[in-house]
Amino acid sequence: DERPPLPTRSVPCRPPPPEPGQRMQVLVLHGRQSNANLVNYQISGLKAALGKDVDFHFLEGDVLWTFQEGRDLHDADQLSVSLSKGQPFKDWFGHATDDLRSRPDLFRQFDPGVKVSYEGADAAVDKLLHRLQEEGPRIDIVVGVFEGSIVVHLAVARLLQNGFPVPWRLSVLFGSLPIRDDSYAAPFAGGLRKADHATIHVFGRADEYYFYGRTGAGRGAPEDYYQGALVLEHGEGHRMPSVQPAAGRLLGRVAEEMHRLCSATST
Template sequence: MGPIWEVVGGLQRGGLLVRIGKDTSSDPSADRLQTGALVRQLEKDGDRLCYELLLGQGPPSGWISCVSQGKPLLAARSDLWEVVGGGEKGGLLVRRGRDLTSEALDERLATGSWVKELEPPKDGRLHFARLTGSGPEEGYVSLQVAGKELLKKAASHQAAMPAAPLSAPSAPTSRKLRIFALAGSITCKELLKFQCGQLAALLGKDAVEWTYAEGTVFHPWELSEQLSDFERTVAGKRQQLISWYEDIYHCKQDRPILEKQFDPTVVVESVEIPEKVALLRKRLEEEGPFDVLLGFSQGCIMIHYLVGHLRREGLPVPCKLLVFFEGMHIRDQRFAELFETPVKHPSIHIFGETSPYYAYAREGRCTTKRVEEYYENPLVLTHAEGHNFPTQPPRSTEIYTIVKEQILQLRAAGATSPA
């Protein structure tokens, strides 16, 4: 079994260029191998690699480069396992707990599936999250039975990555990467910190410094009834619910907000947007620089307003990477001209497929553009949950790992130096 690689490069170009043959002059494939994909090495010659696609989007096989301008395009994944046993029994028996006497799950883990270890194996048992194939999404399995191997770990390939040439960029800065995170509407920065918890834990406190931000429009605490009990407890420390801006719906009928939001005949006016953008710019200038701007829901729209206004003035985006969780397009058509053409800046867009806003955002309803069309070559990731940060493995783990790799690459690329 060949080594397993994760594609960590190519974000700014929509993925890695794939060619039919080993030679860099051979014909390219029509599609690119998307960032975040997992591939198995079939053959390797220097910094050229022939792969088989295991997970993600792109051509099922082809040749790619491992390094570009001294920067690795592939990262080691030695935490993956392939199910090689159990074929005669319809797959491996999966239990809910590590103990062999714990409850057995109804479905078996299919032979040929790929899984990710959630913790180092112990006592011959593996706690896994399924990536491909069929079977339970998570559980415990035995690594071998009666001396027969049931799972095979991905081959070590640390030595397979070619070393960077002597002309590679100088050593990266040792300072922490800085993320400026924008909360959604009718929420608070305490809730945003909780929402970002899984990603923050994966990035580690030694590598990244977070700033959690909220808007300036305050709402009555009675609106907390729409929150879960846990969210109300977190937000209840201050009992303040805040948005970045208010929307006025020009509709004579008394209708639910979502109905008016999704109705193209309803004119929506976002209040004092230039003033709100000016406040955000001032804060970024005073507290920056930041390497990543990350938003949730209305926080994403606020980032769009910021980027659009800056571009209109001929100014750059004030970070290296934009990350949008549950982002939507700008509804107020007075500002549609801000994104008549896409912005040339790396961006990641994460959507929940069961969110009431999913089709609205992905199809660009009530406007002329889909939200990811605001930016060139966006990386789009989806999950099966709703209007929230993903929480359910294995997909949540996959998404946060991809986002983590893209953020940590900024260190290798040379993050913005402090002013």
């Protein structure tokens, strides 16, 4: 199926680096079963590594998440509920599969023989691109956490398909996940066509999604969507790295790259 086109007038070129004295502007996309309050806590280590001269903005999905027996491995834990501060849990989009077996959705997506069809993904991409193109302030860097990384890939795929540049300077993708609906991944042509966009992909080797994220269920790793992607790994599970001193070194490297790509000398 054809993806919705983008109006030419509303797609800017990549923004120039911040002027001297301007603060870096970062937009954060949460993961599945999350929200702005929860992801703000999750990225606290990254915020500390970046320092004070950075403004963070948060964008939430519009799909309300509720626990479904047989689909989800577990309900939201009490810590996540507390950190959410009364806000509901959100997803970015839904999906369906052609797998009729009774098993958790996680295993269906891991199975390369299962067809996955996204539901509402276009609306998620529309929301991200509208925030970047129609609302202020400018955004220099987009951070995608878990499912949020898929929304970034989907947006870049649409831009690539329509021949537009990516209107932000860098994407930082924690737990970077592949596009599982093959129709949405088509602009990347199975890794043969790569977007000219700087990306950092961070994976946890103890994450239950690690092998899936590194192979895309037999469809290629998500960093293969991009030219010159930087891949970093840590030894933890499905979470932001936090075990010191390794987490500090990794997040320090990410922060260094973010500052470098937003420096006045970066083109």
